[in-house]
Amino acid sequence: MDAEGNPHEGLKVEYIDPTNGEPVFKTITFFAQMLRPGERTLPLKQTANQLVAPFEGGPGHSIINGERFDWARFDTLAVPGGTWVEHVNETDSPIVLFVASDEPTLRKVGLFKRWGRKDSGDTVRLPS
DSSP states (O other), X not given: OOOOOBTTTBEEEEEBOTTTXXXXXXXXXXXXXXXXXXXXXXXXXXXXXXXXXXXXXOOEEEEETTEEEEEOTTOOEEEOTTOEEEEEEXXXXXXXXEEEEXXXXXXXXXXXXXXXXXXXXXXXXXXX
8 A cells, every 4th residue: 555645534536427527426426435554534624524434444433523433344424514523543454434425516516625634733724
């Protein structure tokens, strides 16, 4: 696993329609997100809502607005838009999360935005 990834999201790939490069559905999109062994993402906040389901590896936990939620394979975690979230892989093996998001809807109406926290605790606006 030599890809650097994103400190706020680990390694993330969006499922897209290969004929047009757009999300498969107009209002919802899907991602596969991998957390490398022992990885903890930096806090991320975005306007989109997400459903997160670990489907390979685990256990792990997520911290949503400061509250810890433990999860295992095939659990489902709701991450409301406007909340800070971190994901943590507690194992020495990769974890793959399946993520569904209403991001395309918010993009179309100009409301999709993202922020991240640095190691220092400073909040920065991330590219949308």
